[in-house]
Amino acid sequence: MAAGARGLARGSADGTAGTVGRAGAVPWRRVATGDDAVAVAERGALGTSARVVVWPPGNLGLACAAADDVLAGLDRQASRFRPDSELSWLHAAGGGTFLLSDGLAEAVGVALAAARWTGGLTDPTVGDALVSLGYDRDFAAIGEDGGIAAATGGDGTPPGAAVAAPGWQLVRLDGPLLRIPPGIRLDLGATAKGLGSDRAVRAVLAAAGGQGGVLISLGGDIAVGGTPPRDGWPVTVAEEPGQAGQLVRLTAGAVATSSVTVRRWRRGGAEVHHIVDPRTGRPADGPWRTATVAAATCADANAASTAAIVAGAAAEDWLATAGLPARLTGHDGRVRDLNGWPGPEAGAWAPVPTAAGSHVYAAGPAMRPGTKPPGGGR
């Protein structure tokens, strides 16, 4: 608890008023949910929104501070949009062998493990394909004034042809040592938010000395830890923020949603979105517009929900093989509840079953405290 409380800026001693979090970081805003038994705070982070929910409510200050550290670290390590991030440093170096920080090594390891698990439905070498589609900067950082933002294509070229991912097999990670061929640009978007939620849950629990429970949502990808509320954490499942949705309860593990209904833009006369099929380099065009998946960890759920969108017509079979409860929504609005995901007959607040075992962490590198990062980021 002492580590988490260091440098806190609080509105009151118990963190129940004003802003909370690490001094100097983006302040968290308290959110009223109707329950005094938990404390909720929210702020923008990583181009989307982050939410911390804790009990006992007095843990909010230290929880936000712990989450601040995780979010800042992940941004420094793995952001494709920050020129001073460790990942950008790798890209600028143009291929070779690199000694990664522990944090980026874990992030790349999780992304590669997810690619292996999903059979390439997610692939961290999809970076160039995204840039080719015009997704060359942080969505939250562009067009603030609604005006002309930038020339297209990242390199100033007009909209280009689709670029298939070179393939995750070309990237080798041995502990903190990364070997990457020249010309490959990594994008960890299929796992990074989930990884961030998992890390934040771990950090909050450590800061709280294992006391109470915590829920972290990063862009709608939710992980929970500690002791859950009675009957679990009440969570809404929706396609877009602000929409009414299904009400479920989450006791353990995580749930994540991927959708092609947001982060859309027009490119070369065609409307595109940010979920790219690595096999073609084009936006995924399957029958499902939104996939919500429950898994043992948020990185697993994040990867699986993205993979389900990319898998298209094969999504149901893939999710069944993976044994993951899921809810798929088609472009025509039809909903499919799979593998134990509570259907309409279960009523509101039905529990979401959690799958056993992680497919993305076991293959990741062990954390090695003290390893020096190559680009100063950690």
Add this chain to the structure above:
Amino acid sequence: MDPSIRDGAGRDGLRQARRMSNWTAAALIAGTGVAAVALAHQASVAAPAATGNAAAGTAPAAGNAAGAGAQAGSGPRVTHSVATTTASGVTVITTTRTVNGKTVVTRVKHAPATADD
């Protein structure tokens, strides 16, 4: 030695041994009961933490049993939704056009109601 005395001593010894045996049995029964209560208490305290921590470790899934979602926590009762799982909460509408021979992109950000930056 007088046989009656010898008999009396034998009966006393037998009674003493029987008393000792009874006390030993009572102590064993009581000890077993205390141990059982202690073990049951430890199990009830440890169970929720093991379930809830499953998402938090470096290999977080190891202790996370299938169907854990159906288990009840021992935390407070929470009756309102505290978070929404949804697509990432920023929508950008981008249009491409040509100005003086250069392709430019106009991007308009629509942040979700919950985002503050």
